[in-house]
Amino acid sequence: MITQLLYTSASRYPRGHPTDFQILAEALERNTQLGVTGYLLRDLASFCQVLEGPDASVDLLFSEIARDTRHDRVVVRMRRQVTERAFLGWSMGYASLSPVDAEFLATRFADGRGGVLLAFDRVGRIAATGSWAVPGQGSTGARRAQKKRRAEGPAFDVCDVAAITRRAGPPARS
Known part of the structure; x- marks a missing residue:
């Protein structure tokens, strides 16, 4: 069985701050070491992340994340x-989360467990259509979504994120 964990937190820095890039680079490396996969969503002031992998690996990684001083209210x-x-x-x-997606997730989280399942589904759809982390994977719709997200605020440059992804290599399989 695979453990999936979804958490939210409040960033101590605005989106686009250099710490965002550091978090992503560290996550790519650490997740690969632990055999964890996942997705990080960022709006202007907070994070929403899904981690998945072996139970012990997810627990270890999440304990490290919870102690990270770059965010709070985990x-x-x-x-x-x-x-x-x-x-x-x-x-x-x-x-990056659009304001519409951020509002949807906030509302679903307030709805309790049923809402969280809907939020998880939305995270999966965002990952499928709006990711910037995998080079060469994008439809015309995904590129439109990326342009829209870029217009909504500062975000990572797609080339920088793609370079990190290539260096990290494929995740371990469970």
Whole structure:
């Protein structure tokens, strides 16, 4: 079984701050070492992240994340056991949240467990259509979504993120 954990937190810095790039670079490396896959979403002031992998690896990684001083108000929104990964092939995907997506997620998190499942589904759809972390994977719709997200605020340069992804290599399989 694979453990999936979804959490949110408040960033101590605005989106586009150099610490965002540091977080992504560290996550790519550490997740690969631990056999963890996942996806990090960023709006102007907060993070939403899904981690998935072996139970002990997810627990270790999340304990490190919870102690990270670059964010606070860390809240586990969902933890569950599943038979397969939702983000297979992503040592760490990344996307900026649009204001509409951020509002949707905030509302769903307030709705309790049923809302969190809807939020998890939305994270998966954002990953499928709006990722910047995997080079060469993007439809015309995904490119439009990327342009829209870029217009909404500062974000990582796609070339920088792609370079980190290539260096990190593929995640370990469970």
